Amino acid sequence: MDTTVKVLKHKIDNFTPELLKAFVKVVENFENQNKSVIPQFQLDEILYRIQFHKENPKTKLDFFKNISELENNLS
DSSP states (O other): OHHHHHHHHHHHHTOOHHHHHHHHHHHHHHHHHHOOSSOHHHHHHHHHHHHHHHHOTTSOOOOHHHHHHHHHHHO
16 A cells, blocks of 8 residues: 555656646545535444344344435435
8 A cells, every 4th residue: 555655646746737736626526526415423324234134134124214314414
C-alpha cells in the first residue's frame, strides 16, 4: 500500500497545473457522490441484520420498521 501511495504522490507531483485542477475536480466529485443521506447508524443496523440472517437462515428478516423509519427521515 505504501508503494502505491508513493507512486501516486510522485505522479501527482508531476501534473501540470491544468491537469492538477482537473484531478482535484474529479476527486471532489467522487467524494460528494459517496455521501449518503441515510444516517450511518441506520445503515449499520441493516447490515447487522443481514449478517445475522446469513448466519441464522431460519430467522426472518424484519425490515419493515427500519424501512418505515428511513422513509420518514428522507421525507
